[in-house]
Amino acid sequence: NGEGMDKIAKRINAGIENSYKNALRVARTETVRVSYVAEMDSLESNKSVIKKVEHSAYWDRRTCKTCKALDEKVYEVGKERMLPIHPHCRCTYLPVIERIQEGDLDRYAKRAREAEYSEFKKEVEKDLDARMSGGRPKKK
Known part of the structure; x- marks a missing residue:
């Protein structure tokens, strides 16, 4: 709905007896999961054009070894690894589009x-x- 992670975390924290950090983890992780589901639905609707996706990890000092190892790996649509891979995961998939010569x-x-x-x-x-x-x- 366009809310930032901070607002989502505060709403989660208000509804359950939990720490702010745990609420932020849930907000961040579930946002990635919902984004992944929507992305895959869109790709499924366009499977006549987009047959493959490329794993894209967000690289910085917090990027884990698993996400770094999967970065730029190409999968057929429907055979990709489900996201998020772990709590706080920031990975996504990019469509692979064949070039026209x-x-x-x-x-x-x-x-x-x-x-x-x-x-x-x-x-x-x-x-x-x-x-x-x-x-x-x-x-x-």
């Missing part, structure tokens, strides 16, 4: 001028699907 841009632009949009869209989606599955699209 420079020569493809010219070909797409030419096809867009020549074809109906629906045909053009199908061709681009087919090329992206082929790339993400490891294949190369055939040149026209």
Whole structure:
């Protein structure tokens, strides 16, 4: 709802007999968990375009060895490690988007001028699907 960690922790602390530090840990950890669930729902909705995610750790003096070791590891969507990994975890996943080759841009632009949009869209989606599955699209 846009509240900061401090406000969330104070609300949690008011509702239970607990220390402020524990309330802050719960607020921080659950915020990461909710963010992860929303992120994965979004990726699932876009799985025709985004097939993989990259683990991204926030690097500073507090970053743990586990998160550092997982940083930049790539997973297929749905096979990634669930977040948060531990209390106070600040990791996230970034979508891995395949690049469109420079020569493809010219070909797409030419096809867009020549074809109906629906045909053009199908061709681009087919090329992206082929790339993400490891294949190369055939040149026209």
